Amino acid sequence: MKDVASHAGVSTATVSRVLNGHAAPTQETRARVLAAIEELGYRPNALARSLRTTATKTFGLVISDLVNPFFAEIARAVEQEARAHGYCVVLANADESAEQQTTYVRTLLDRRVDGLLVCPATDDAAWMDEVVATGLPLVLLDRSVPGADCPVVRVDGAEALADLAATLVGAGHERVGVIAGPSDTSTGRERLAQFGSALAELGHPVHPDHVVHGDFRWESGKQAAAKLMGLPDRPTALVAMDNLMGLGALEQVRELGLSVPGDVGIAVYDDQPWFPLLDPPLTVIAQPTVEMGRAAARCLIALIADEQPPDVDLTARLVKRGSCGETGRG
Structure with a gap:
């Protein structure tokens, strides 16, 4: 700052006022200080300033x-x-x-x-x-x-999950598999509880064997889908409570040679710009x-x-x- 002041022919106090957005004595003085800052490549020390201002x-x-x-x-x-x-x-x-x-x-x-x-x-x-x-x-x-x-x-997803439950039941799905998030996260617990409650109210409670917890990642969704679709009474629809787990589930379903939605329906919690471009486009619960x-x-x-x-x-x-x-x- 002293170098800038010397170069511009002003006091360090004037340089400080310019740096902090206060009015300089004149516009000409302000312009001279800014020119000196530019020429010398001066950058204020943010750490030192934080020690003063906290x-x-x-x-x-x-x-x-x-x-x-x-x-x-x-x-x-x-x-x-x-x-x-x-x-x-x-x-x-x-x-x-x-x-x-x-x-x-x-x-x-x-x-x-x-x-x-x-x-x-x-x-x-x-x-x-x-x-x-x-x-x-x-x-x-x-x-x-x-x-x-x-x-x-x-984001509260209770209403959207209830709408999804009604949509699945209306489409004829009697066995719904849920790929839930980790039980030690609030979103993992809440989404499963809200969706399960909505299905139960419609007379189609989720069977415990049809719930697999993942970790909000692609591979866990794939593994969960493999487990669910390997059951004797496999689900007719899968609901993944996260976009990456949903993509993993979709990959597994396709590797099994199953069609969507002909053999199994898929819905995903979270939307992404490319989801409408998939074949078929994915039904989702979109968050703001x-x-x-x-x-x-x-x-x-x-x-x-x-x-x-x-x-x-x-x-x-x-x-x-x-x-x-x-x-x-x-």
């Missing part, structure tokens, strides 16, 4: 699996909203690992981020104690953790992913500003495309 204008985003298009889209929406408010986002991929998640949370705390957005890998809340101890603003995204005392931004990411960023920014934002509950919807033998669109 703010870094960054926050951390810990997602469960970067390979999953659902989380990639959320990360993009978070980054766009953060950037619009003058924040940068440091992205960390937990890879569906509680241990890796904890490592990244600690690293982000050490980096002095202004807040954290976390999609919990599991129900284990031990990592949260370290965040709470620092007083750092925290928002949970997509999944909740029992006993967590912080805002949660999530972009809205979720943007809402989470706004919620964290509000917390950083010492506001107390409420939880955000968005709504999923059923999109019928024919892969379950149903007719019409919804």
